[in-house]
Amino acid sequence: MSDTTANSAGQKQTHGFQAEVKQLLQLMIHSLYSNKEIFLRELVSNASDAADKLRFMALSDSSLYGDDGDLRVRISLDETARTLTIIDNGVGMSEQDVISHLGTIAKSGTKEFFSQLSGDQSKDSNLIGQFGVGFYSAFIVADKVTVRTRKAGAAANEAIEWESAGEGDYSITPITKDSRGTEIVLHLREGEDEFLSRWTVEKIVTKYSDHISIPVEFWQEEQPESEGEDGEKVAAVPGHWQAVNKATALWTRDKSELTDKEYNEFYKHISHDWNDPLSWSHNKVEGKSNYTSLLYVPKKAPFDMWNRDAQHGLKLYVQRVFIMDDAEQFMPSYLRFMKGVLDSSDLPLNVSREILQDTKVTQSLRKGCTSRTLKMLEKLSKDSEKYQAFWDEFGQVLKEGPAEDMANKEQIAALLRFSSTHTDDTVQSVSLADYISRMKEGQDEIYYIVADSFAAAKNSPHLEVLRKKGLEVLLLSDRIDEWLVQHLTDFNDKKLRSVAKGGLDLSKLDDEDTKKAQQETEQAFASVIARFKTALGSQVKDVKVSHRLTDSPACVVTDEHDMSTQMIKLMESAGQKVPEVKPIFEINAEHNLVKHIADEQDEQRFKEWSEVLLDQALLAEKGSLKDPASFVNRLNHLLLSLAK
Numbered sequence: 001m002s003d004t005t006a007n008s009a010g011q012k013q014t015h016g017f018q019a020e021v022k023q024l025l026q027l028m029i030h031s032l033y034s035n036k037e038i039f040l041r042e043l044v045s046n047a048s049d050a051a052d053k054l055r056f057m058a059l060s061d062s063s064l065y066g067d068d069g070d071l072r073v074r075i076s077l078d079e080t081a082r083t084l085t086i087i088d089n090g091v092g093m094s095e096q097d098v099i100s101h102l103g104t105i106a107k108s109g110t111k112e113f114f115s116q117l118s119g120d121q122s123k124d125s126n127l128i129g130q131f132g133v134g135f136y137s138a139f140i141v142a143d144k145v146t147v148r149t150r151k152a153g154a155a156a157n158e159a160i161e162w163e164s165a166g167e168g169d170y171s172i173t174p175i176t177k178d179s180r181g182t183e184i185v186l187h188l189r190e191g192e193d194e195f196l197s198r199w200t201v202e203k204i205v206t207k208y209s210d211h212i213s214i215p216v217e218f219w220q221e222e223q224p225e226s227e228g229e230d231g232e233k234v235a236a237v238p239g240h241w242q243a244v245n246k247a248t249a250l251w252t253r254d255k256s257e258l259t260d261k262e263y264n265e266f267y268k269h270i271s272h273d274w275n276d277p278l279s280w281s282h283n284k285v286e287g288k289s290n291y292t293s294l295l296y297v298p299k300k301a302p303f304d305m306w307n308r309d310a311q312h313g314l315k316l317y318v319q320r321v322f323i324m325d326d327a328e329q330f331m332p333s334y335l336r337f338m339k340g341v342l343d344s345s346d347l348p349l350n351v352s353r354e355i356l357q358d359t360k361v362t363q364s365l366r367k368g369c370t371s372r373t374l375k376m377l378e379k380l381s382k383d384s385e386k387y388q389a390f391w392d393e394f395g396q397v398l399k400e401g402p403a404e405d406m407a408n409k410e411q412i413a414a415l416l417r418f419s420s421t422h423t424d425d426t427v428q429s430v431s432l433a434d435y436i437s438r439m440k441e442g443q444d445e446i447y448y449i450v451a452d453s454f455a456a457a458k459n460s461p462h463l464e465v466l467r468k469k470g471l472e473v474l475l476l477s478d479r480i481d482e483w484l485v486q487h488l489t490d491f492n493d494k495k496l497r498s499v500a501k502g503g504l505d506l507s508k509l510d511d512e513d514t515k516k517a518q519q520e521t522e523q524a525f526a527s528v529i530a531r532f533k534t535a536l537g538s539q540v541k542d543v544k545v546s547h548r549l550t551d552s553p554a555c556v557v558t559d560e561h562d563m564s565t566q567m568i569k570l571m572e573s574a575g576q577k578v579p580e581v582k583p584i585f586e587i588n589a590e591h592n593l594v595k596h597i598a599d600e601q602d603e604q605r606f607k608e609w610s611e612v613l614l615d616q617a618l619l620a621e622k623g624s625l626k627d628p629a630s631f632v633n634r635l636n637h638l639l640l641s642l643a644k
């Protein structure tokens with residue numbers, strides 16, 4: 001069966017696996033055992049990728065095909081030797097390729113993956129699935145794997161044999177291999193005889209790899225001449241390789257003839273994800289633009305979603321010829337979690353990443369894919385359970401949308417979900433439309449607060465009067481939120497309004513009696529306010545009677561057009577110089593502590609109280625003080641004087 005011979009000139013060398021590979025192999029063998037048949041999916045998937053890569057290289061050098069242009073994968077079983085062999089005539093590997101691909105893990109997210117392992121087998125098996133199992137899954141069922149490979153364009157005697165028992169090391173030997181491509185021989189472990197059964201293996205291949213676009217073939221034994229039902233002679237059929245799959249690119253097939261299972265398996269093939277996708281959208285566009293897109297929303301975020309250098313994007317084909325993986329030009333960054341295939345008839349076959357950067361075709365494809373994705377998410381949002389699962393994984397990325405994509409701002413805003421005082425729950429499930437539907441009569445703005453944490457937002461003194469009036473407030477505490485509200489200033493003609501800023505005016509919602517009472521308090525308190533202003537001097541921009549507090553004695557707010565506290569913190573943490581922003585100090589005239597201070601006749605003591613009150617308010621707002629020691633000293637001094 002094998003077309004290889006040992007290369008007498010070559011020396012066998014032994015190499016150690018990278019430490020992570022050893023760990024991954026151990027984990028895989030133990031955690032994925034109950035799902036062991038997936039090794040076939042992984043190896044057939046790699047063979048199909050190898051065919052795609054060869055086709056791509058042959059676009060510029062068709063001699064790479066040699067006399068072997070029909071790309072395919074073959075699977076053969078040998079009961080006596082107890083081996084299962086997968087043979088492709090794809091791109092193959094050089095010695096260097098073999099060492100770097102089959103001895104190390106060169107993937108972004110590797111560190112995060114290993115740091116998240118828990119030792120719990122079922123949890124870890126899911127993590128491995130998400131991370132991608134790939135070639136090493138062969139060791140779930142094999143106690144020895146032999147790979148023989150010859151790279152396209154290399155001579156027969158430049159082939160390589162890689163062999164390992166999946167423990168600490170592997171060997172590499174130069175060999176002679178007559179044909180191009182890769183042959184992977186799995187020496188099955190004791191007890192894995194089911195993978196020697198043609199029927200079983202064929203069934204698994206059909207289950208997982210029906211969508212593979214090249215033929216997956218099994219050997220069909222010779223059929224001797226026989227007699228038909230009516231005694232007629234049926235000619236002998238010689239032994240031949242026969243495909244068990246449809247071998248057409250799945251996205252070129254008609255939607256109506258594709259099953260969910262096929263879509264799911266295809267997703268796993270292109271994404272290297274373990275889970276089924278959450279949803280997909282398959283579209284053929286004809287007319288001004290001609291392309292087919294098959295876009296998937298994954299269930300789980302990849303390990304490297306927050307890594308700026310991580311690769312993402314669609315698999316690009318031009319007229320069914322694979323061109324590149326991770327073509328990021330067709331999706332905006334805030335949709336970088338999307339997976340899928342784009343097959344364009346308008347791009348040239350020799351298109352490169354550089355050319356893609358700024359062609360009209362790219363722009364129109366990007367527009368099409370973006371709009372398709374947003375529609376898909378909108379549809380998904382009708383199923384609140386599924387959409388919540390999506391939001392919990394990818395919501396933070398989608399929140400980058402309004403800043404990045406002005407044209408689709410309103411549509412993206414409709415997809416956003418927040419925590420709010422309606423539920424007071426950390427789960428972000430409130431849409432802006434939900435919020436608007438609950439707005440009180442006379443309310444024409446969407447209220448929000450941005451804080452460092454959910455607890456800080458939820459317990460902020462700024463919410464006191466809004467809670468009392470039954471006005472809902474969005475509780476924002478993700479890192480991206482301050483950035484989001486800078487760009488998302490309104491939705492459905494309703495302005496978004498920070499409750500921590502000076503411009504908040506709830507008087508429209510108050511009845512005449514309340515307004516009158518407020519005016520009276522302001523007048524009665526005018527002299528106390530003047531004392532506060534003198535006592536605090538340049539520490540504050542202004543001092544006012546507050547109408548937003550019920551339980552707290554005081555709070556600070558930023559002037560409507562000043563930079564918000566949260567924005568200042570973000571800029572400071574990014575090492576940027578921020579101009580000093582003085583707070584407006586608001587006093588709750590009804591609070592007993594404030595009444596006590598107002599009665600204080602000693603101006604020195606009044607100043608101390610004012611400063612303690614201001615520091616308290618700053619602490620509640622920012623979570624820290626510039627000079628905490630002085631605050632503690634002043635507070636202790638006052639406490640002592642009260643204790644006397």
Ligand SMILES: Nc1ncnc2c1ncn2[C@@H]1O[C@H](COP(=O)(O)OP(=O)(O)OP(=O)(O)O)[C@@H](O)[C@H]1O
Binds near residue numbers: 090136272
């Ligand atoms: N049959 C093959 N022909 C040519 N190259 C191959 C073949 N099988 C594996 N490789 C090379 O080895 C690399 C590693 O394969 P492996 O399956 O472990 O990872 P992957 O396919 O890149 O991603 P994943 O681990 O998510 O499946 C591949 O990217 C490819 O370069």
